[in-house]
Amino acid sequence: DSGVTQTPKHLITATGQRVTLRCSPRSGDLSVYWYQQSLDQGLQFLIQYYNGEERAKGNILERFSAQQFPDLHSELNLSSLELGDSALYFCASSAFWSSYEQYFGPGTRLTVT
Amino acid sequence: QQQVKQSPQSLIVQKGGISIINCAYENTAFDYFPWYQQFPGKGPALLIAIRPDVSEKKEGRFTISFNKSAKQFSLHIMDSQPGDSATYFCAASIGTGNQFYFGTGTSLTVIP
Numbered sequence: 001d002s003g004v005t006q007t008p009k010h011l012i013t014a015t016g017q018r019v020t021l022r023c024s025p026r027s028g029d030l031s032v033y034w035y036q037q038s039l040d041q042g043l044q045f046l047i048q049y050y051n052g053e054e055r056a057k058g059n060i061l062e063r064f065s066a067q068q069f070p071d072l073h074s075e076l077n078l079s080s081l082e083l084g085d086s087a088l089y090f091c092a093s094s095a096f097w098s099s100y101e102q103y104f105g106p107g108t109r110l111t112v113t
Numbered sequence: 114q115q116q117v118k119q120s121p122q123s124l125i126v127q128k129g130g131i132s133i134i135n136c137a138y139e140n141t142a143f144d145y146f147p148w149y150q151q152f153p154g155k156g157p158a159l160l161i162a163i164r165p166d167v168s169e170k171k172e173g174r175f176t177i178s179f180n181k182s183a184k185q186f187s188l189h190i191m192d193s194q195p196g197d198s199a200t201y202f203c204a205a206s207i208g209t210g211n212q213f214y215f216g217t218g219t220s221l222t223v224i225p
Binding site: 002004033035042043044045048056058090092100101102103104105106107 | 145147149154155156157158159162202204206212213214215216217218
């Protein structure tokens, strides 16, 4: 168990809808990362937050957004969902923005129908 | 464009054998190379990692070999066990706290 928690575990929704995925980092970790894992694209970095501020941005669509709250939990918001957004979404955390080691949560499986 | 290329896509090894997974990269700015192990239904778990200032790192049955001039690194699993059956991902990052570029993964099956 990495200590990173993600909810919900599974999410099924329809095209055009909006969902929110939640992540709680390991105790004491200040940095949160979001990744998307799909069969055709593999594991892709989406975005990183450190202590409430955006630090790095990867292949994140404009329909997606994230934030990190004062208690350090993070939420990934996915809107105007398309079938192609069906994937596993992982959150990872690290102690500082300058830490090499990232610890992954169990993921949220999103199915868009 | 895949920043980190991983092979093979799948691997079947007999119990007790050596599993070898290879990765190659182009960006010489990468300075951290972790390997992650992922079991079905779970998130990737950090297995072992190396920085480019060393050529080899060993932790138990797991060894990373790093060839800076060839821009390649590999994971060796000695005395492979059925419990090692999982998907393995190599990755690379530039600097600290930055995004990881993952390989496409290798599905390892260790046959008893």
